[in-house]
Amino acid sequence: MNFPLDRTDLAAIWLTLELATLTTLLLLVVGTPIAWWLARTRSRMKGPVAAVVALPLVLPPTVIGFYLLVSMGPHGFIGQFTQSLGLGTLPFTFAGLVVGSVIYSMPFVVQPLQNAFSAIGQRPLEVAATLRASPWDTFFSVVLPLARPGFVTASILGFAHTVGEFGVVLMIGGNIPEKTRVVSVQIFDHVEAMEYAQAHWLAGGMLVFSFLILLALNSSRRLKPGWT
Numbered sequence: 001m002n003f004p005l006d007r008t009d010l011a012a013i014w015l016t017l018e019l020a021t022l023t024t025l026l027l028l029v030v031g032t033p034i035a036w037w038l039a040r041t042r043s044r045m046k047g048p049v050a051a052v053v054a055l056p057l058v059l060p061p062t063v064i065g066f067y068l069l070v071s072m073g074p075h076g077f078i079g080q081f082t083q084s085l086g087l088g089t090l091p092f093t094f095a096g097l098v099v100g101s102v103i104y105s106m107p108f109v110v111q112p113l114q115n116a117f118s119a120i121g122q123r124p125l126e127v128a129a130t131l132r133a134s135p136w137d138t139f140f141s142v143v144l145p146l147a148r149p150g151f152v153t154a155s156i157l158g159f160a161h162t163v164g165e166f167g168v169v170l171m172i173g174g175n176i177p178e179k180t181r182v183v184s185v186q187i188f189d190h191v192e193a194m195e196y197a198q199a200h201w202l203a204g205g206m207l208v209f210s211f212l213i214l215l216a217l218n219s220s221r222r223l224k225p226g227w228t
Helices: 007-040 046-058 061-072 077-084 094-120 123-130 135-146 148-163 167-173 183-192 196-220
Strands: none
Touching: 007 046, 007 094, 007 148, 007 183, 007 196, 046 061, 046 094, 061 077, 061 094, 061 167, 094 135, 094 148, 094 167, 123 135, 135 148, 148 196, 167 183, 183 196
């Protein structure tokens, strides 16, 4: 029996995992201060910032992909900036996929973190302040351990959402084998070519992956904060 997946299928799987891992790590770095600010601020800008973060939840992926493609192109403001740095333009590159994925998956990381930070309340921070802990010590020694379930949920959702992307990555990355073609696009290509056996294997793998992600997500919600 021949192996049902060829080299381009395996390359698409590896590229998808690489993209999802890098995107999730970047989102945790970028999303944590944004979520902390949204959970703590009373600024009038909270509403507009929260709305911008949540835009990918309501906008069609092709709309986000189109504007990212234009802005990162040679005449867009991002494209002109990257060209001035000698980096060229980002569309149809792996770096472009990362940028698009970070923006498109942002709410799936920021919102769980924001909810986790809000649930901590003021009392633990006040206790840390009475012990003369600095803001950085309070954040790393008190906030992060208490928000651990939120970080687990954010990581799972960010990774899973990136794996399942289609419209945004197709608009920004195109369909370049072993360079920008991810699993979702590879499945689409197999279906267009009526290669249903390969499509079944990839789609079935995505189905099992999605089930395991939901199972892990439900398990993470049973985690309890350590503060009593």
